[in-house]
């Protein structure tokens with residue numbers, strides 16, 4: 001549940017145990033991560049030693065969490081303004097890590113009727129791709145009861161631009177939490193997340209990392225060939241392109257480009273694909 005100062009806090013059915021790792025881990029260059037499933041020996045009271053770590057299904061670096069089931073991507077309808085470019089950037093990073101994305105559109109209390117129509121159109125476009133999309137307002141407590149079930153029986157990370165209301169949402173869904181929000185940090189005149197360690201906190205029947213994930217929006221680790229797989233609506237058409245390994249850019253008889261022409265693939269998604277493609281292509285090699 002938490003790693004702090006050489007201790008690992010392990011939750012079992014009955015209690016939380018303060019455990020140390022063993023020298024074994026140092027030799028194997030393996031150290032327990034928050035999110036790990038471990039076996040441990042109880043020493044006395046609530047102290048113990050971790051003896052083995054079960055195989056991980058994945059591991060994130062920032063925040064350092066293992067076995068992440070899904071990423072809740074929060075985008076605000078307004079302030080900061082709704083951006084499909086930024087949303088797609090998060091989606092690609094999450095997809096590239098083989099993690100299931102869920103989209104929450106926040107601050108719905110701030111939108112006018114006109115803006116609501118635009119947001120709804122985009123919501124439907126993402127749903128058509130197959131993504132789950134929910135809208136909400138923490139401030140006006142709109143549709144908050146729909147959010148908690150998404151966390152059930154899963155380990156989640158929450159992702160999204162600064163100021164979209166990630167901390168506000170978690171605090172609202174679990175009033176026992178007091179994750180700092182922008183309001184508080186501004187009034188205290190100090191930065192957030194300065195000396196933070198990662199901890200899994202309870203939301204309903206699930207667990208969430210209390211530190212946002214995917215804060216770096218660079219496609220550092222993503223190869224050009226892997227990009228279209230991060231767009232499910234493109235991945236689904238790949239086998240219909242004339243050329244195997246079609247990149248959907250200049251190739252003839254490309255099923256993706258054909259689908260864009262008839263609006264079966266949303267043109268804005270394809271434009272973002274091309275933009276990210278350029279970005280990865282222009283990436284400076286690092287040594």
Ligand SMILES: Nc1nc2c(ncn2[C@@H]2O[C@H](COP(=O)(O)OP(=O)(O)OP(=O)(O)O)[C@@H](O)[C@H]2O)c(=O)[nH]1
Nearest residue numbers: 107137138139162163164165166167168181182183
């Ligand atoms: N109107 C409105 N304001 C909200 C809502 N949710 C959050 N806010 C406000 O938006 C600001 C930012 O909220 P935070 O929860 O700190 O945002 P965050 O995403 O955690 O930001 P970082 O920690 O910087 O990543 C705060 O002033 C909140 O009060 C909402 O549903 N409606």
Ligand SMILES: [Zn+2]
Nearest residue numbers: 241246248254
């Ligand atoms: Zn193609």
